[in-house]
């Protein structure tokens with residue numbers, strides 16, 4: 001047992017001297033690879049197009065941290081809506097946990113940008129230029145002759161161009177697609193800061209995809225490291241059916257493996273050779289496995305060749321393999337689903353309750369009321385936020401709860417789409433209409449005479465007012 005667990009003492013990407021062990025995975029082929037390829041086309045298109053898609057004039061996805069502007073699915077979020085963003089993230093985290101409990105690391109294999117770019121973009125370029133695994137190993141070992149210099153330079157140049165393209169898309173999510181296009185048209189001399197950001201991002205992506213590669217999943221990714229606590233015996237993962245596969249032995253033609261008590265694994269090691277993280281799935285569930293399905297396709301092809309049933313490596317749970325149990329909803333899955341549904345319902349309710357116009361009227365700090373004849377006057381700051389795509393004109397601020405007068409210092413207020421307006425105003429109320437030292441006021445915001453938002457604030461006054 002001790003010996004069979006030796007693989008847990010080391011990782012495939014580091015050799016005994018502690019140096020990097022470069023992985024040269026064999027090019028995967030098969031139905032799962034095809035499905036993943038189609039999925040990656042869709043996701044890549046989405047990733048590059050999303051910063052340039054507009055809904056009601058809003059960028060589909062925008063995460064402008066510096067200007068504190070966020071759009072999710074075309075809905076603009078302001079810093080005042082931060083609780084909604086936090087809640088969306090909370091729902092996202094619970095969703096990922098639930099999803100992982102049921103389907104293991106299916107996200108890593110099918111949807112993670114790291115896997116998609118690494119396996120579906122950069123690795124494919126590598127196969128195209130350097131050939132499959134054997135040719136890559138040969139090229140790596142050979143001296144730096146014209147062939148090696150030519151192939152490596154071409155590969156690294158294309159890697160740089162792709163990294164630059166990813167950096168552009170990445171930046172568009174942060175500064176906005178329109179701004180990026182404007183900066184590109186204006187040229188780098190006018191926007192050297194944008195060029196510097198692009199080059200920094202490009203360097204990071206180049207480093208990750210040209211050198212760091214699978215180590216992101218093995219060493220750096222926090223989600224990968226959570227697998228140990230999220231997965232249980234019922235989670236569906238890419239798994240080797242050791243009940244059927246063992247004991248393994250090389251294939252001999254016309255041999256009766258049943259009589260010799262041999263399993264279906266012919267120890268061809270094709271599943272190991274295609275693995276992008278360099279592991280042997282036959283050792284069981286491992287942190288390094290990103291559920292990329294390459295070993296399923298490789299093993300299925302071998303099973304077809306030797307005339308055995310497919311599925312020696314397949315999507316299955318530990319209980320499915322050990323006890324032949326089918327998938328069922330256990331208490332953990334049901335409780336996660338209930339929490340997720342409640343959070344989601346809460347989020348949708350808050351989204352519907354969110355006002356298009358937000359008004360904040362606050363007393364100017366440090367200012368006392370003043371008495372003006374028969375009236376009391378207080379000074380306030382106001383901020384009006386337009387979260388919509390239409391502009392509001394002829395805005396007036398009026399008292400709803402009391403008779404009195406509001407004077408806006410700025411005079412006319414115009415609220416353009418997606419912008420805010422702030423300033424100072426005075427509220428004056430006759431003493432006879434004030435009934436407490438901290439009168440509660442209700443104030444209305446009107447555009448062209450129509451009420452568009454209300455806000456509440458306090459109105460301090462002398463205690464013995466009458």
Ligand code: SF4
Nearest residue numbers: 275289290292293295
């Ligand atoms: S073990 Fe299989 S599914 Fe896991 S990373 Fe390796 S090839 Fe992909």
Ligand code: SF4
Nearest residue numbers: 265266268269271299
């Ligand atoms: S590819 Fe299949 S048959 Fe070959 S070593 Fe892996 S599990 Fe065994």
